[in-house]
Amino acid sequence: MDTSDASGRTPLETQLRASNARWQAVIESAVDGILVIDQSGRIETVNPAAERLFGYTEAELAGQNVSLLMPSPHREEHDGYLSRYLATGEARIIGIGREVTGLKRDGTTFPLHLSVGEIVVEGERRFTGILHDLSRRVRMEEQLREQTALARLGEMAAVLAHEIKNPLAGIRGVIQVIAGRMQRGGAEADMMGEVIARIDALDALMKDVLVFARPRRPKLQSVEIVPLVRLTAELLKQDAELRDLEMGVHGASQAVNGDPEMLKMVFQNLLLNAAHATKNKGRIRIDVSMSDDACKVTVEDNGPGIPREIHGKIFTPFFTTKSRGTGLGLATAKRFVEAHQGEISIECPPDGGTVVHLRLPLSVE
Numbered sequence: 001m002d003t004s005d006a007s008g009r010t011p012l013e014t015q016l017r018a019s020n021a022r023w024q025a026v027i028e029s030a031v032d033g034i035l036v037i038d039q040s041g042r043i044e045t046v047n048p049a050a051e052r053l054f055g056y057t058e059a060e061l062a063g064q065n066v067s068l069l070m071p072s073p074h075r076e077e078h079d080g081y082l083s084r085y086l087a088t089g090e091a092r093i094i095g096i097g098r099e100v101t102g103l104k105r106d107g108t109t110f111p112l113h114l115s116v117g118e119i120v121v122e123g124e125r126r127f128t129g130i131l132h133d134l135s136r137r138v139r140m141e142e143q144l145r146e147q148t149a150l151a152r153l154g155e156m157a158a159v160l161a162h163e164i165k166n167p168l169a170g171i172r173g174v175i176q177v178i179a180g181r182m183q184r185g186g187a188e189a190d191m192m193g194e195v196i197a198r199i200d201a202l203d204a205l206m207k208d209v210l211v212f213a214r215p216r217r218p219k220l221q222s223v224e225i226v227p228l229v230r231l232t233a234e235l236l237k238q239d240a241e242l243r244d245l246e247m248g249v250h251g252a253s254q255a256v257n258g259d260p261e262m263l264k265m266v267f268q269n270l271l272l273n274a275a276h277a278t279k280n281k282g283r284i285r286i287d288v289s290m291s292d293d294a295c296k297v298t299v300e301d302n303g304p305g306i307p308r309e310i311h312g313k314i315f316t317p318f319f320t321t322k323s324r325g326t327g328l329g330l331a332t333a334k335r336f337v338e339a340h341q342g343e344i345s346i347e348c349p350p351d352g353g354t355v356v357h358l359r360l361p362l363s364v365e
Helices: 004-029 048-054 074-088 135-180 187-213 225-237 260-277 308-313 329-339
Strands: 033-038 043-046 098-103 109-121 124-133 221-223 246-251 256-258 283-291 294-301 343-347 354-361
Touching: 033 048, 048 098, 048 124, 074 098, 109 135, 135 187, 187 329, 221 260, 225 246, 225 260, 225 283, 225 294, 256 260, 256 354, 260 283, 260 294, 260 329, 260 354, 329 343
Parallel strands: 246 283
Antiparallel strands: 033 043, 033 124, 098 109, 109 124, 221 256, 283 294, 294 354, 343 354
């Protein structure tokens, strides 16, 4: 029996196994997601980073069409792209990186940079996709655009305040003098009262614009969140229109490093919005808890919720669904929370109601 061939194969097989192990380690440790699909679009291999990106396990994705990870209309178009390339060799994405949209298991979408390469294994084509999550970059770009727009708004607001507030105060004074000379209870006096009310509303709007566009820097000190939220809720309950509203504050937390006046305005805006959502007769629950190095506050109401079509606009300045709202309450709350290096988001459960999630770090640099 000739053993020379077998003895020669043993070191080669060892080298191949070692090489495969090295490549497998590289793929599994890669920060970016990696997918391998066959020429029919079926998923063969998924690395751990891709599992984390999309929320699926490799076992759940194996054998599935890769279009599962794409939102419409790209999902329906994908197989056509692949078939056209195989038939004509016309590459629209293979060998060319581009930005695409991914679809997570929970139904949310996110931006990706996708690079696709082609390989041939044992005479069969395979396609490898390297997926880089662009969510953080997109958020930073959005924040930069928002900051630029707010800086311009701040300049405009300062000019408007200077040009409008002083003349407005003079007009109000003249109207008051004229109203004082009129017979009380008459139609003219009532009209003058309405004019003064409109002037006061315009003055309040200018103040809101200034607060939003040019907020002061937080004056940091130790703030106990639970007592602050309870105090804000109690002050709101003194309003006769809110006497039928049920508000409960639950939980506990450590003190945060924050500005009590700014945070009070945040909670006041959130509670007022929740009250209006329930037509001042519903139920609001506020939960305060700790998570790692932050305080979490959840404000939940049992109102009808926010329509899906306007969900993305709720923090947009001057956007409002109220007949007399300025559209600056939630926008200002967001600015104040971000000034504390915190985060705010809104969730609309399918069975109704609205849930606001607030995260405030214990320490602000």
